[in-house]
Amino acid sequence: MIPPPPGDPLLSDPWQPIGAASIDHPPDPHRLIAYRHAVWHVDQVDHPAPITDTDQAAWVKAGRPDPATPEVWHGWPYIVHATWLAGWRQKMPTGHLFRTRIRIPARSGPYGKKWWIYPATNRWPRCSCCGWPMPCRQDIIDARAAAEMADLNRHLAKLPGCCWGCTEPITSRQNTVTYPGDNLDLPGGPAVQFHTRTHCAGAARDYERRWLAADLARDPVLTGAPAGTLL
Numbered sequence: 238m239i240p241p242p243p244g245d246p247l248l249s250d251p252w253q254p255i256g257a258a259s260i261d262h263p264p265d266p267h268r269l270i271a272y273r274h275a276v277w278h279v280d281q282v283d284h285p286a287p288i289t290d291t292d293q294a295a296w297v298k299a300g301r302p303d304p305a306t307p308e309v310w311h312g313w314p315y316i317v318h319a320t321w322l323a324g325w326r327q328k329m330p331t332g333h334l335f336r337t338r339i340r341i342p343a344r345s346g347p348y349g350k351k352w353w354i355y356p357a358t359n360r361w362p363r364c365s366c367c368g369w370p371m372p373c374r375q376d377i378i379d380a381r382a383a384a385e386m387a388d389l390n391r392h393l394a395k396l397p398g399c400c401w402g403c404t405e406p407i408t409s410r411q412n413t414v415t416y417p418g419d420n421l422d423l424p425g426g427p428a429v430q431f432h433t434r435t436h437c438a439g440a441a442r443d444y445e446r447r448w449l450a451a452d453l454a455r456d457p458v459l460t461g462a463p464a465g466t467l468l
């Protein structure tokens with residue numbers, strides 16, 4: 238088993254490889270899978286794998302499915318033997334063929350482990366810069382930066398005196414909640430206030446959660462404060 242990537246939060250995020258389909262049964266031998274930011278050739282699948290005590294417990298929890306018909310239970314433990322082809326190459330001496338053995342323990346739920354599998358043609362989208370399967374690490378960084386920029390632009394478009402949720406002007410007749418202190422979404426931005434109407438309440442609740450977390454001395458502003466604070 239490959240340990241989780243040390244100190245690279247980008248690579249430990251759930252990864253959705255482009256061009257791969259999701260399956261919840263063991264991948265067939267000779268197919269290519271996308272696994273942990275790399276492309277792997279499936280050499281062999283041992284199905285089911287020898288049963289451990291933990292597997293046994295999961296099998297009991299699943300209602301003791303009949304071992305003679307393994308296809309009725311997606312939770313059987315199995316082992317995938319795979320060879321690295323491209324992508325993230327953790328703790329691998331360069332130039333060496335890298336093989337791994339991925340053991341999937343028994344699962345008591347109705348679904349098997351999810352795999353990302355490339356089409357039967359065994360073609361996969363490769364980054365022309367780094368050679369990793371797409372999205373590669375740089376793609377992930379770019380996508381995050383674009384999302385942050387879109388957020389920033391959205392917040393910059395909000396005007397003072399407007400609701401931070403719906404962005405419409407707040408009139409003197411409307412009920413509002415105000416969150417003093419720094420604007421958490423836009424440093425140096427306008428004071429944050431929301432309409433209390435239903436349409437804006439979700440955004441206000443979301444902001445309030447972060448506003449409370451930013452300073453533990455703060456008290457909830459919205460009505461419906463957590464039980465125990467209404468003494």
Ligand SMILES: [Zn+2]
Pocket residue numbers: 364365366367368369373374375376
């Ligand atoms: Zn790349």
Ligand SMILES: [Zn+2]
Pocket residue numbers: 400401402403404405431432436437
């Ligand atoms: Zn509003």
